Amino acid sequence: MNQVLLKGGHVIDPAAGRDGIFDVLINGTTIAAVDRDLAPADAATQVVDCRGKLVLPGLIDTHGHIYQGVTGRFGLNADMCGVHSGVTTLVDQGGASCITLPGFRRYVVEPSKTRVLSYLSAYLVGGLEGHYYPELYRPECLDVEATVSAARSNPDLVRGLKAHAEIGGFERWGLEVMRLAAQIGREAALPVYIHFGQLWPKPESGGRGVDPDSIFNQVVDMLKPGDILAHPFSKHPGGFVELDGSVHPMVKEAIARGLKIDVGHGSHFSFRTARIVLDAGVLPDTLGADMHGYNTIVPPPPGTPSWHPDESTHIFKGNERFSLVSAMSSMLALGIPLAHVVAMVTSNAARLARMEDEIGSLRIGGVADVSVLDDLRGRWALHDNEGTQVITDRMLRPAFCYRNGERFDADAAILPTAKAA
Known part of the structure; x- marks a missing residue:
């Protein structure tokens, strides 16, 4: 099976009570391990640098x-x-x-x-x-x-x-x-x-x-x-x-x-x-x-x-x-x-969704649904549908995800471009 090691990301998994820097190992279609400083299983393991990113349950x-x-x-x-x-x-x-x-x-x-x-x-x-x-x-x-x-x-x-x-x-x-x-x-x-x-x-x-x-x-x-x-x-x-x-x-x-x-x-x-x-x-x-x-x-x-x-x-x-x-x-x-x-x-x-035993957590042995987000700092303007503007110093942006172990880049045409404040 193909193995992917998501390395050094900020993992937040509320269901597991996990919030910190961890590695996530995907083995085929399942989550194989979540721990600190995991080593690649073998030379064929794909290592993905996730430093500075949020690594979340799908x-x-x-x-x-x-x-x-x-x-x-x-x-x-x-x-x-x-x-x-x-x-x-x-x-x-x-x-x-x-x-x-x-x-x-x-x-x-x-x-x-x-x-x-x-x-x-x-x-x-x-x-x-x-x-x-x-x-x-x-x-x-x-x-x-x-x-x-x-x-x-x-x-x-x-x-x-x-x-x-x-x-x-x-x-x-x-x-x-x-x-x-x-x-x-x-x-x-x-x-x-x-x-x-x-x-x-x-x-x-x-x-x-x-x-x-x-x-x-x-x-x-x-x-x-x-x-x-x-x-x-x-x-x-x-x-x-x-x-x-x-x-x-x-x-x-x-x-x-x-x-x-x-x-x-x-x-x-x-x-x-x-x-x-x-x-x-x-x-x-x-x-x-x-x-x-x-x-x-x-x-x-x-x-x-x-x-x-x-x-x-x-x-x-x-x-x-x-x-x-x-x-x-x-x-x-x-x-x-x-x-x-x-x-x-x-x-x-x-x-x-009445599926808390299947999704919503990086569960060992569970389905490899993982979302990786860029966690950006700066100064951006957000608007609502009344024309109200709010200034924020933190912007999340999807980078890629794994759905059942298959990678998809976040390239949808509907994704917004952040507006500088």
Whole structure:
């Protein structure tokens, strides 16, 4: 077997309690050893100098949109967002439905070098055009029995359910869609991942006049321990921060009930909101990039809509470059400790995927999923989608990764170029 020795890197492995300078030996498709000053097994061992770099368990992106070719402009290529961006595992959030899951397995999961998992859409149509057409997401467009059956029949792939709790849906249909999504989660015994924020504009007529600050507590009351609340740092109302700029009083109660929090970065991310949430003592558990075809530089497929609500509120107008690793840099700029940021995309993310015994750690004898990042010092300017600028002195950049022992350089076109302060 081919052996690779990653030499002298800063290894951070929260699940193993390891944080320091170590060598990592890869033997074929498995982790053979993690220790100080390992010697090459023989002359054929490839030695890779990792001094000055972070050597981490393979990164896990908890919020991907990668049903390419089926979800229209929304779906990106899995390996572009995955191994070619330094990420070894992607969790697709709501791209596939009970109807389209077989195609997702055949045309995305099986041919991808990246490990791909699914949080199955609660809606029959899945994530078509990023929910461009709201009428497809009304209560009549959910089938509890069919979705539960699809999840139970595909346990290797389906790790949870995806649903939405945003003002546009509550204005149209009230609680019914969320009630059905929560029922699917209970019957399938899977966590439900809840999108907070604005997917659709409010209806022009016939709306219910919903108070955005009333949504969070209504949703939380329907959920079970282990369910996930997404977009805590969203700039949109109806989530973690109330209209008066204070953290919703139900947030800490939700945490006490065992709910988890995922930073879906993407088009909703606000440094201002993040500061409010973090200063209130609320620390998210996991981090997803939430990249899709309306917030990256990827050219749209012919024939897809030329406008999207997400794009209309995104100051970069589809010309931004970002990745899971650049989202990690944003977390560091907010003052979240590096060890916790790494846990968000490794051990904690592995639990969200219900695979903590398989991925998320450099486990001896375990799969050789390893991400290597450049850990740069300098002075850079970071921007959010409200135009807020934050200056940071630390920037992470993906260098390469090993997925099941195979090396991939971080050469995706979507990777950002750091902007000097």
